[in-house]
Amino acid sequence: MTAFILVSGTFTGDRVWQEVADQLRKSGARTYPVTLTGMGDRRHLAGADTDLETHIEDVVRLIDEVDTPKVVIVGHDYGIHPVLGAAGRRAERIARIVHLDAGMPQDGEPALHSVTDPAVRDRLSQSVAGPDDDWRIPPPAADGWQRWGSTAGLSEEALARLSELAAPQPRATLTQPLRLTDAVLELPSTGVLCTANGSSIAMVEALVGLGDPRLEALTDPRVTFFELHTGHWPMLSSPGELAEVLLRAAADEGHRLTGTAGEPPAHLRPFLLDVPERRRERLGKVDLHLPDADGPRPAVVLVHGGPVPAEVRPTPRDWPGLVGCAQYLASLGAVGVTLDHGLHSLADYGRAAEDVAAAVDLVRADPRVDGERVAIWFFSAGGLLSAAYLASPPAWLRCVAVTYPVLAPLPSWGISDERLRPATAVRSAGRLPVVLTRVELEMAEIAVTVEEFLTAAEQCGADVEIVDVPGGHHGFETIDHTEPAREAVTRAVASVLGHLRG
Template identity: 75%
Template sequence: MTAFILVSGAHTGGWVWREVAAGLRDSGAEAYPVTLTGMGERRHLAGPDTDLDTHIRDLVQLIDRLEAPEVVIVGHCYGIHPVLGAADLRPERIARIVYLDTGMPQDGDPAVRLVPDQAVHERLLHRAEPSEDHWRIPPPPPDEWQRWGSTAGIPADALARLTRLAAPQPLGTLTQPLRLSGAFSELPTTGVLCTANGSSIALVENLVGLGDPRLQALTDPRVSFFELDTGHWPMLSTPDELTEVLLRAAAGEGHRLAAAGSEQPKHLRPFLMDVPERRRERVGRVDLYLPDAERPRPAVVFVHGGPVPPEVRPTPRDWPALVGYGQYVASHGLVGVTLDHRLHDLADYGRAAEDVAEAVELVRADPRVDGDRVALWFFSGGGLLAADWLAAPPPWLRCVAATYPILAPLPNWGLADSRFRPAVAVRTAGQLPIVVTRVELELAEIAVTVEEFLAAAKVCEAHVEVVDVPLGHHGFETIDHTEQARHAVDRAVLSVLGHLRS
């Protein structure tokens, strides 16, 4: 007999698991949807001293009462913090931990770090105390639940119930650091990713492929993954599918990530075109690929994606794709520029934008560059950095290009109200030429941002050219060595160069 302990996120209680718990019990399992102290129907028990330790104790007491030989404990959103705390204290009683559309908190992390909306994050960390109720965080109003995660798929009546039954969250549960001894670290785990909230197995595999040492544990055979095509609250939007996934997870099923082997990582494979090698000059974080020319030449600044962990080596400007683009542009008589910016985490977009602006000024001041003719070319997660330039294009900016870009923040990135929204900024781009390279086999969560951008661009009649890559993948320049892929690179480069030369 398997017992499932179901722990929900902020402002909610055991009631959100009603359909899932019923499905688990119908399958023959035990199900214990938890309402933590101060939440749901137990909200009257909350006080200024209600904190994360309080919720961990709630779970430990429940675990100690269970007689089932196998306990699977499920943490959704904030719920993963008390789940890990309890599993760390009772590892011998836990058969598996399920991370349901949530992050991977470490020892010392407060739950507030997982709050997706960074504006909310800042308000929580620097909260004033205007009243005697300062120790509680009110639940979001009906139209702001998406700040905590995508509401895609939730029926209207369920969303109304979520709003009606939501309880204030004790501040200490979000700000008290999680303390872990590491005793839980040997337990089998399963991650359930919700694609409409911006997560997928393919995206995780790409991040692991970058070599981030923090993510290598995900290749352990004891770690499995499932994904659901829904938003952040699958217990409300797809309860039957979630029930099936939890049963399969308890049985040890799920997708396993391949461990890093002798095969070269995808992003370090050769560029898809044979490009003449050009002279490279390195200035700080900036590399210039220089043509054979006696007078100043236009420049193309290539901006890599991310986030890329700071430990990753080689750094992006030495990745074959960016080196290939820089040399290819230089072989056409222009200055190719690559750079390393500091987009190491989702909170780093502001700092990365400063790095890009600084690099552009360095390039424009170089006597070998025609500072009045510059193009900016963004890749992948770097696409959000295009927003500033689209919102107020300077006269010297002759073109913006974006390849397999993210052009609107993913729902779980917490950047909804930030300036880094190209799909909004394009409204004021005027007639600035924009070249978008779109791959046919794009990750679904990224493809939707491109379509959002193109729809906005159509409404405001922006000057957008789309270059499609049939059967192309994200990062196709080192993956898809096909004639169609080479043709797409050539077409995009020649289009950008045409705008610089005109």
């Protein structure tokens, strides 16, 4: 008989699991929803000293009370922190760890590390100096839950129930670092990804392909994945589907990531066009790809996506897709620019914006560049950085281009900064031309943001040209060596250069 220990996330307790637990019991499983100290009916037990260690001990005690030899332990959101901490101390009792729309925290990281909203991070990171200080974080109001995750799929009744069951979260549970043992790293695990919250198997595969050493463990055959097409609280929005997925995870089912031995990752495969090589000059974090031409030339600054961990090599300005595009631009008489910016985590958009602005200033000041004829071309998650230039276009900016872009923060990112919402910024773009390259086989969570942007652009009459890539994937320049993909690149480049020369 399978036993499930269910640990919920911030502000919530055992009662959010009621319908899931009922479904699991009907299938013959035992279920043990956890109410952590300070949460649910145990809120009166919390104090200023209630921290992550307190919650780990809560879970350890329950593991010791369960008489089933092996248990599947499920952590939702913040709940994965006490789950991992407890599993490391009772590894011999754990059959599988399930990350339910939860991150993959590393040793020494507090739960605060996964919060990207600056306002929330600032409040959580305030020190607690004494008993009179505010040691609890109040739960959000009914209209504020989306700052902690997508509420897609929640009925008004379910959202009201979520608020009704919520309790203040002891601050120290989110700020105390998690300590992982070697034993917990050897346990089988399953990730359940909620697509409406902005995560998917395709996105995980793309992140693994970047070569981040922290994600290598996800290719272990003991690691499986499932998707649920709902928001961040599937125990309330899709309890039946969640129960079925948990049973399948316990049976060692699910999607496994597979690498292709001997082949480079997608972003390091060759550019889809054969282009003549042009001179390349490195200036700090910026590379200029120079045309064979006299006099100042227009420039196109290519802004990569991410996040790209700082340890990844080669860095983005050396990726074949960006280098190929820059060289192609140089072969057509413009200065192509590649650069490295500091988007190493979702909390780094501010640093990345500063790096892009500094790169643009450097390029415009170069005597080989016509500083009054510049375009900026954003790729993937770099698309959020286009908002600043759409909101207040400088006179020298002749065009903004975006390719397979992310044009609104995904719900799981927890970013509410309006300065990173191109769909809002485009209303102030005036007649600034925008060239948007859209791939047919885009990840669903990203495609939604593109449609949001296009709806806003149509409403305000923005000048947006769409270049479609039939059969194209995210990162198509090195993945799809097809005639439609080549035509899309040549058309997008021709359009951008046309705006620079017009």
